[in-house]
Amino acid sequence: MTSEEFGAAPTRGRRLRTVVVFHLADVTGPAKSLRPRLEAIARRGGGLDVLAPAEGSLAGAYGDLGTVCALPYASLTVPRTPREAARAVRSFARDVGLFRRELHRRRPNVVVVVTTALPAALIAARLEHLPTVVYVGETFPSRATDGTVRWLGGRVIARLCEALADRLVCCSETVARQFVRLGSTVTIYPGISRIYAEGDRAGFRARYGLEAASPVIAVVGNLTAGRGQDTAVRALALIRERLPGAQLVIAGLPHPRPIDEAFAASVHDLASELGVERSVVFTGFVERVADVYAAADVVVNPARFDEPFGRVALEALTAGRPVVASAVGAIPEVLRDGRDVLLVPRDDPVALAEAVSRLVEDPALRDRLVAEGSRRVESEFGEEAGIEAFEGVIADVLEQRSNGPRSRSSSPG
Template identity: 35%
Template sequence: MTSNPRPVVAFLSHSAARSGAELFVARVTAASTRIEPVVILGEHGPLEQVLASAGVRYEVVALDDAVRDHSAGSGSGALRKAVSTVRTTRHLGRTLRRLHVAVVTTHSAKAHVYGGLAGRLAGIPVVAHAHDVVGSAGSSRANTALLRTTLALLPQTVIANSRTTARSLGRLVRRVTVIGCPTVVPDAVPPRADTEPTIGMVGRLTPWKGQDVVLRAFAAARAAGLDPSTRLRLVGAAHFGDDEAFERRLHGLAAELGIADIVDFRGHQRDVVAEIAACDVVVHASTRPEPFGQVVLEAMALGRPVIAADAGGPAEVVTDGHDGLLVPPGDVEALAFALVRLAADREARTRLAENGRQTVTRYALPHVVGQVEDVLLAAVR
């Protein structure tokens, strides 16, 4: 029997949602040329359709409820989760051997744990791919410590999507390669010719994304001379219960600021490209460091000038005044000033947009896929 010239690489995620890390896996596996990818999900979900449409092979090794349960943190709950993790690890190990996997790469916090264990116990090299800042607000100390210990002990090496994410992994993680997320660089979309200028923001409606900051800055910019016909376009939806309360507060804030009639709450939209193309300027306003900030790159790729919070991944991509503008996170006054400045300066908008398109070529899909494959193939060797 002849051996396959391309090593089989298993991409693991506990989630099958259409979210950032999972869509990264779908894009990279669909574009891979030097490896034979197989995606192994911990649940059934929308990502299956994305993978099938792209012709990517996948399997589901369903997690027990105890592994999915975020509340099982101590006592009998923790014991039940530990037993369930062992069971999942054994099942996954058998799947990896059956598929003749040469490298395991994990893409979510839970997958780093059970996937890392399964790979090590099966004698298969493990590469952890960190997509989120470890220890960010809302993370418990216990979970942060567990994840940092896992990333220090189980994988052969770690890929981080930004220097910000890499720094959050902790001092025990020694071998880290920073590789950004891929984006498609299409032909530039011509500037809009509509009479109503539009400022846009794309992202989940949740407090740390800063939609409230944008609403306040937009109102302040209008008071400071922004064209009164300018509209604000908020694309995104609430995902969880707390987010829904925040969404209601945003509608109330728009009314309180007297701008409800010129703010378009677009909700969740699948065609993000069309939403960005409908804007003249795109704003990113997260109040805590983003691990990467995919929307910033997507806007730059489409030839839209961006204003981003000066923290995390976006601050590593954008050079202030060259290919975008950076403002301090949560600073309403600074964001309002940047909005007025760009609105009044067509030449600056054009220059930032052109330079932004040059910047994103570093993150073009084939380039990023090649970098990821280099790390995975090195792990095989």
């Protein structure tokens, strides 16, 4: 690729070589949201290279679009001790060099970084004179709940991304409001596929021993404290006082790190302590999430962290299932309480149990919420609009860069 090609005036139909950098090796919400947008770019040719920090399910999800390469890099975290800080500095410097060598070798037109937690990739792209787009699908730590050190760390990362990236694509207005530089952000809501309406209710229930006539509540997502599966278990104990046959499905695995593995173990222990262990089904990873939604009578999202978007609720509505969710983060932004879903306070198993029981016992309410909510998802969160908007961001970034320096730096060695 010549420097003249790199600097040519871009169009939305142009063949682009794109490098996409993920901070997790497994498929999460941002990876789902970006898949159709990156697929549209990849199908035009030019090449798509995906970088991941380890082997994981990302390879299966993106392998048909281009190369998926596992490299030994790490997300930036806020150190808690001087020793951790020293290790973080060494790791950060090493990662900048690693990314720079990879980008110089692959020579893309644009770099998409799927997190704010990889400023090393942004610095490497800047040194290689490459335009960058950061997809922001996370909320930063809160001073009230996470402490001053983590809050300050989040603010530093946000400012760093604003300074280094050409554009920040945010998955909600809630996420966009975390940044202060005017013109640096654009909000593009994730698109929700109709595939979630194609689940196998009977097959999933039979596979996991769920009674055909029992009310089933489902929680979908990685087992982490922020997802609040423990609140769902506490709510189940209360629900069963009113609906004795109720069962809870927890679909997902903890991230492979000690804090999440310990939380997952504590949720198992909690179910035993409350005497509902026989009524809680831990499925682990489920490839066809649509089957979980189909098997459920109510889907709950008991998140205690500020949801950047809350796609599980929208997927469930697409599947025709009523939803109870915590009123946190972007959820009240994208879904309306009492019209699309029922919203409850975070960390409130009593309110969660009451809302779930209402939906099970009131078919008219359940049907009204699903009808309104699914219409809203279809009209406001379609995939095609998101694809076009994302392509527009890439084109605008390349057009702005075409007026700047066109030469590339020498090899970093």
